[in-house]
Amino acid sequence: MELKARAKDPFKVKASCLILGAWEKGFSTPLLSRLDQTMQGAIRRAVRSGEFSGKKGEMLILHPSPEFPAQKILLVGVGPRNQFDLEQLRQAAGRALGALVGQHLSQVVCALPLLAIPQAGLAERIQATAEGSLLATYRFTRYQSRKTLQETLLPKGLTLLVERPKDLEQADQAISTATRICRAVSLARDLVNEPGNVKSPEWLADQARAAAAEGEFNCTVIDRQALVRDGFGALLGVAQGSEREPCLILLEHLGGPADAAPVALVGKGVVFDAGGISLKPAEKMDEMKMDMAGGAAVIGTLLAAALLKLPINLVGVIPAVENLPSGSAIRPGDILTSLSGKTIEVLNTDAEGRLILADALTYVKRFAPSLVIDLATLTLACVIARCKHASAVLGNDQSLVRQLIKAGESCGERLWQLPLWDEYDQQVKSEVADLKNTGGRPAGTITAAAFLKPFAEGTRWAHIDIAGTAWRDKPAPYATKGGTGVGVRLLLAYLQSLSCPRS
Ligand code: BES
Ligand code: MN
Ligand code: ZN
Numbered sequence: 001m002e003l004k005a006r007a008k009d010p011f012k013v014k015a016s017c018l019i020l021g022a023w024e025k026g027f028s029t030p031l032l033s034r035l036d037q038t039m040q041g042a043i044r045r046a047v048r049s050g051e052f053s054g055k056k057g058e059m060l061i062l063h064p065s066p067e068f069p070a071q072k073i074l075l076v077g078v079g080p081r082n083q084f085d086l087e088q089l090r091q092a093a094g095r096a097l098g099a100l101v102g103q104h105l106s107q108v109v110c111a112l113p114l115l116a117i118p119q120a121g122l123a124e125r126i127q128a129t130a131e132g133s134l135l136a137t138y139r140f141t142r143y144q145s146r147k148t149l150q151e152t153l154l155p156k157g158l159t160l161l162v163e164r165p166k167d168l169e170q171a172d173q174a175i176s177t178a179t180r181i182c183r184a185v186s187l188a189r190d191l192v193n194e195p196g197n198v199k200s201p202e203w204l205a206d207q208a209r210a211a212a213a214e215g216e217f218n219c220t221v222i223d224r225q226a227l228v229r230d231g232f233g234a235l236l237g238v239a240q241g242s243e244r245e246p247c248l249i250l251l252e253h254l255g256g257p258a259d260a261a262p263v264a265l266v267g268k269g270v271v272f273d274a275g276g277i278s279l280k281p282a283e284k285m286d287e288m289k290m291d292m293a294g295g296a297a298v299i300g301t302l303l304a305a306a307l308l309k310l311p312i313n314l315v316g317v318i319p320a321v322e323n324l325p326s327g328s329a330i331r332p333g334d335i336l337t338s339l340s341g342k343t344i345e346v347l348n349t350d351a352e353g354r355l356i357l358a359d360a361l362t363y364v365k366r367f368a369p370s371l372v373i374d375l376a377t378l379t380l381a382c383v384i385a386r387c388k389h390a391s392a393v394l395g396n397d398q399s400l401v402r403q404l405i406k407a408g409e410s411c412g413e414r415l416w417q418l419p420l421w422d423e424y425d426q427q428v429k430s431e432v433a434d435l436k437n438t439g440g441r442p443a444g445t446i447t448a449a450a451f452l453k454p455f456a457e458g459t460r461w462a463h464i465d466i467a468g469t470a471w472r473d474k475p476a477p478y479a480t481k482g483g484t485g486v487g488v489r490l491l492l493a494y495l496q497s498l499s500c501p502r503s
Contacts, residue, residue: 001137001154003130003179005171007162011035015109018070019096023081024054039064055079059099070109074099078115086120086128087412093132094478101137105155113160122167123174129160130178135478138186140193180307181492185485187211188300192470192483196272196289200244201320204269204292208249208299215306218252234338234355235319237346241276241329242322248363251302251316255309262313264369265491266360268353268376269295269320276349277325278332290483293470294375295320297487304492312499315367319356335433339363340455343433351437353378354451361455371400371460375487381444383468390416391469391486394449395462404462407494413486415464424450
């Protein structure tokens, strides 16, 4: 689907389908009144009959007379005017485009960017519309036959309307930004959606290499032998139950001054999490192919940062392993010596994410980063507590946490902070080692972060638990079923705020 911007009257532009937004109960917009007149009161009749009221999620198809330049009109409800913001715009665009997939349309014209939003400029409106549209049309089609592919056919072109010709330069720029970001989000989704039989740690490393080639950044893969030599005991402990060799993927985008400390991103890369000897229940175990979503987000973020040429130095680290039960797997009660030298009593082999992250957090200190952010599908407790609507954030630096929350609000990937008080440290203290890898049932998301805290000591650090947001079993306005690619737009919004602070 090719995107472009045009400055034209929505009722004078040729289209297979024209997308128009309508506020809830607000048919006073000049555009809609004009349309209503042209169509002899068709909109007012639909409102009176209760068919359409402009509520979020409502859609109405209109068929204007043959002399009208658009073949059909898709009216999209965008909710109350005083609640309309960039996220509502993104969702409205997503719903509209989602409804047009499989309809074999050639040119779709979208007038949604013409709706005003206080405190948001044209570029932001265009970017949000483009993001919502592109992300809603994402499909994971690699394993589908021709016939099913027909149902996923996208419109050939999408034109976003602006008011004045002098807006076009800015709009083109915003479309190009959104296209790059969505390319990276789609890659993250693809990596998550790929089945477990395909995605070994080595495969993930190959995908990272391909992304690095595409974005022209660096990728180094540290193999098992080197991990053994250097003493990545916690990571190797998790990996030893699988026949697939683990690795550590290192990505570097060096867009800043040579002497500037990098921002470090760490992403959990468990390519499949069966739980190990502490085996998971069979129900929904298939979803555990998504347990590398943190790693996918890091690969996606590096790709986007590189494609957008962000003027910062960025390091990404992904510990990649598979967690399976076998005769060589770690047992509950085993004690591992981590890369940091700290010893860990493994009480539950299903709490494997924190083990590999512990070594990755230790490793990343070699780069003397200005701050570290890790992303991980870490705890079921987080799925229960936050549901699908927010990721959890915890950290040892409140200003970093606050900036991340703000970035999340600006891009629609919301974060909710949980406390990381020292009181929780007790729950992960072991009687036979320095730490134990479970803190019991209470506050599971917090004690997982409390476990990570000592490994991040000495650096500004935030931990984001994306267990509830990385995967969807129902589609959302601009996400399909499956991997969401969560984290890419969040981290990017944060990194952009670092390289050009707005406030
Ligand atoms: N990958 C899982 C967490 C998870 C569960 C993510 C469901 C998404 C959906 C993680 O490795 C795990 O198994 N965590 C355990 C830890 C527990 C044994 C301390 C959990 O949360 O149950
Ligand atoms: Mn697990
Ligand atoms: Zn896991």
